[in-house]
Amino acid sequence: xxxxxxxxxxxxxxxxxxxxxxxxxxxxxxxxxxxxxxxxxxxxxxxxxxxxxxxxxxxxxxxxxxxxxxxxxxxxxxxxxxxxxxxxxxxxxxxxxxxxxxxxxxxxxxxxxxxxxxxxxxxxxxxxxxxxxxxxxxxxxxxxxxxxxxxxxxxxxxxxxxxxxxxxxxxxxxxxxxxxxxxxxxxxxxxxxxxxxxxxxxxxxxxxxxxxxxxxxxxxxxxxxxxxxxxxxxxxxxxxxxxxxxxxxxxxxxxxxxxxxxxxxxxxxxxxxxxxxxxxxxxxxxxxxxxxxxxxxxxxxxxxxxxxxxxxxxxxxxxxxxxxxxxxxxxxxxxxxxxxxxxxxxxxxxxxxxxxxxxxxxxxxxxxxxxxxxxxxxxxxxxxxxxxxxxxxxxxxxxxxxxxxxxxxxxxxxxxxxxxxxx
Ligand code: GDP
Ligand code: IMO
Ligand code: MG
Numbered sequence: 001x002x003x004x005x006x007x008x009x010x011x012x013x014x015x016x017x018x019x020x021x022x023x024x025x026x027x028x029x030x031x032x033x034x035x036x037x038x039x040x041x042x043x044x045x046x047x048x049x050x051x052x053x054x055x056x057x058x059x060x061x062x063x064x065x066x067x068x069x070x071x072x073x074x075x076x077x078x079x080x081x082x083x084x085x086x087x088x089x090x091x092x093x094x095x096x097x098x099x100x101x102x103x104x105x106x107x108x109x110x111x112x113x114x115x116x117x118x119x120x121x122x123x124x125x126x127x128x129x130x131x132x133x134x135x136x137x138x139x140x141x142x143x144x145x146x147x148x149x150x151x152x153x154x155x156x157x158x159x160x161x162x163x164x165x166x167x168x169x170x171x172x173x174x175x176x177x178x179x180x181x182x183x184x185x186x187x188x189x190x191x192x193x194x195x196x197x198x199x200x201x202x203x204x205x206x207x208x209x210x211x212x213x214x215x216x217x218x219x220x221x222x223x224x225x226x227x228x229x230x231x232x233x234x235x236x237x238x239x240x241x242x243x244x245x246x247x248x249x250x251x252x253x254x255x256x257x258x259x260x261x262x263x264x265x266x267x268x269x270x271x272x273x274x275x276x277x278x279x280x281x282x283x284x285x286x287x288x289x290x291x292x293x294x295x296x297x298x299x300x301x302x303x304x305x306x307x308x309x310x311x312x313x314x315x316x317x318x319x320x321x322x323x324x325x326x327x328x329x330x331x332x333x334x335x336x337x338x339x340x341x342x343x344x345x346x347x348x349x350x351x352x353x354x355x356x357x358x359x360x361x362x363x364x365x366x367x368x369x370x371x372x373x374x375x376x377x378x379x380x381x382x383x384x385x386x387x388x389x390x391x392x393x394x395x396x397x398x399x400x401x402x403x404x405x406x407x408x409x410x411x412x413x414x415x416x417x418x419x420x421x422x423x
Contacts, residue, residue, distance in 0.1 A: 002259040003217045005244045008224030009263040009317040011271040013297070013304065015329030015412055016264050017041025020057035020220050022410075022417050023262075028215035029207065030058025030066045033250030034240040035222030036073035036106060036136065038129040040298025045417045047089045051298040054079045056220050059091055067203045070102035071240065071250020073136045074148065075111075076192040083199075098206060099199045101149035105189075107161075109168040109180055110135040116175045126236050127273025129299050137239035139164075148200055151193050161185060204252050211257055219247045225263075225317040226271075233360045236275025244321045263323035263406070265314055267331045267396075270304040272297050276364035279307035279343045293333040308341040308370065311403045316355045318406045327410035328400065331393065332419075337375040340396060343368035344403060373399065380413050386421050 004023065008014045021043040024030045037053035044050075045060055052059075054074060056066035068074065083093055110132030117134070118125040128134060139145040144164060150156045161182060169179035210217055221242065226232045228242040240246070244261045247253045268289055271277050281289065286306045289295065295304035317323070334340050346353050346366035353366055376390035383389055389397075389411075401408045411421040 002214060003211065003219070003253070003257050004260040004262060005219040005221065005247055005258055006262045006264060007221040007244050007317075007321050007323070008242065009265040009314055009321075009323070009326070010224045010269050011226045011277075012222075012224040013040075013270055013272065013295075014224060014264040014266050015327075016221060017043045017052060017057045018329065018412060018415060018417070019262070019264050019327050019410065020218060021045055021060060022420055024058030024064050024218050025061055026216055027058050027061070027064050027218040029210055029217045030056040030064055030220055031069050031203075031207070031217065031247075031251050032056045032067070032072050032220050032222065033069040034071040034242065034246050035238065036131060036133050037075050037078045038131050038133045038238060038299060039222035041220075041222075042298050042415065043417075044415050047091065050085070053082060053299060055082050055086065055097065058218060058220070059086060059093075059096065062092070065096050065098065065206075067207065067251070068097070068099040068103060069203065069251035070100040071246060072100075073104045073106055073133060073140070074099070075106040075131060076189070076196055080192060080195050094198065097199050098201050098203050099148065099196070100203050101147065101152065101200050103148045104136055104140045104145040105148060105151065106132040106136045107146060107164070108185060109164070109172065110139070112172060112177055112180075113168070116172075116177060120175070125274060127275070129273075129297075131299070134239045148196075151189060152197065152200065154190065154193075157189065158182075158186060207251065207253060211253070219251065219253070225321060226313060231320055233275045233363055236273065236360055260324045261322055262325050262327055262409070263317055263321060264327045264329060265317070266309075266329050267334055268293070268309050269307045269313070270295050272300070272302050272304045276360050277305055277307055278312075278346060278363060278366050278368045279310045280305050281307045285337075288337075289333065292336065293330055308343055308368075309400070310343045310368065311400070312343060312346050312355050312368075314400075315404050318404050323406050325407045325409040326401075326404070327412065328397065328408055329412035331397070331411055332380050332413045334375065334396075335379050335381075336377065338377060340373045340375050341370040342373065342396075342399065342403070344371050345369050371399070381419065383413055384418075384421055386411070386423050389421070
């Protein structure tokens with residue numbers, strides 16, 4: 001395995017948590033390198049059911065160490081709660097979790113601004129998770145961020161907070177919100193500081209040593225390629241870079257160290273929040289996908305929009321990330337469908353067009369062209385060998401592989417760790 005990067009190939013929630021929990025059994029390190037607690041990675045294993053937002057999904061394996069890399073933005077309240085939940089379930093955290101001091105902090109005003117910006121945009125809102133992600137990354141790139149390293153030094157934190165509050169309170173007031181008080185934030189964050197300090201350590205030498213010694217490292221992507229700030233459906237995207245190359249900036253790992261890039265895609269497509277979705281099914285079939293697939297957000301509980309698999313988008317994700325293999329998840333959700341469709345390409349005004357030909361408005365207008373497959377109409381739960389899949393399911397998998405021209409290495413047939421076919 002050596003160095004494997006796992007990336008969402010659609011609009012997030014592809015089942016990355018499940019796949020990473022499965023793959024990391026042999027990992028020495030699992031590293032998050034972007035996003036924040038907008039992520040919700042569901043894991044079901046012998047310890048129970050978890051929705052991890054910040055702690056990397058490899059935490060459950062006794063020998064695996066986990067790292068929150070510098071590219072991640074952190075809400076300390078959420079992280080500390082997550083650590084508590086894991087500890088209560090008997091998971092060891094001490095000397096297993098390392099957090100980069102370079103991580104930017106999601107401050108109370110970031111969450112307020114996220115809400116106020118969305119409110120001001122009305123119908124055109126992105127439909128964010130409301131976790132303050134966009135405003136935190138904006139402050140990071142405009143040199144107004146406060147990092148974990150700042151919190152370790154109370155004087156530095158207090159000075160930086162004072163400047164930021166002098167700016168942010170003006171905006172908050174202008175948008176009709178109450179200004180925030182320095183002393184309240186300091187009190188809260190100094191409490192967080194005591195709790196988080198034992199886990200804060202520069203991971204760069206740890207990671208570089210691991211690479212040198214050919215340890216197994218798994219990079220845990222969050223969100224999905226189509227939410228990428230540059231290559232996604234802007235402005236219906238997230239604030240960070242989602243693509244595989246982000247491991248360089250977000251974890252200090254050179255891209256020439258990557259051995260494998262695994263793209264995770266659902267056997268259909270979901271999206272939560274606003275933005276174009278060419279294969280969306282707003283009819284009874286879409287409702288059926290949502291019901292059987294239990295398509296409700298792991299972070300916000302919002303109902304996910306559902307639709308047929310979109311090869312045009314998946315092909316783009318394969319190329320832009322350079323996936324070396326794919327994991328197809330939730331194939332079992334299609335068990336009872338008499339017919340299953342795949343969008344092979346788009347047309348606009350009768351001409352073939354590509355995803356990258358235009359922006360979000362363009363994508364809202366394209367016409368998806370479908371190929372129809374016969375369903376297998378039986379349960380595939382519990383199947384662990386590819387040959388034991390019904391022939392219609394094999395045909396569906398082989399068609400995807402052929403259309404995107406990337407090898408499918410894993411097929412997930414249920415939410416639990418062992419519900420998996422390795423090819
Ligand atoms: P992530 O954000 O990519 O980690 O995905 P989420 O955890 O947000 O959403 C995936 C959902 O599908 C979770 O509820 C998982 O438990 C569930 N899941 C993952 N793989 C499978 C699968 O193969 N079959 C079924 N039925 N559910 C799955
Ligand atoms: P995981 O890691 C699905 C979506 C939001 C919204 C847009 C911007 O669980 O796959 P943000 O709060 O990031 O500013 O919201 O991005 N979004 C996700 N959708 N899965 C996620 O993460 C997501 N993280 C953000 O719904 O449309
Ligand atoms: Mg999720």
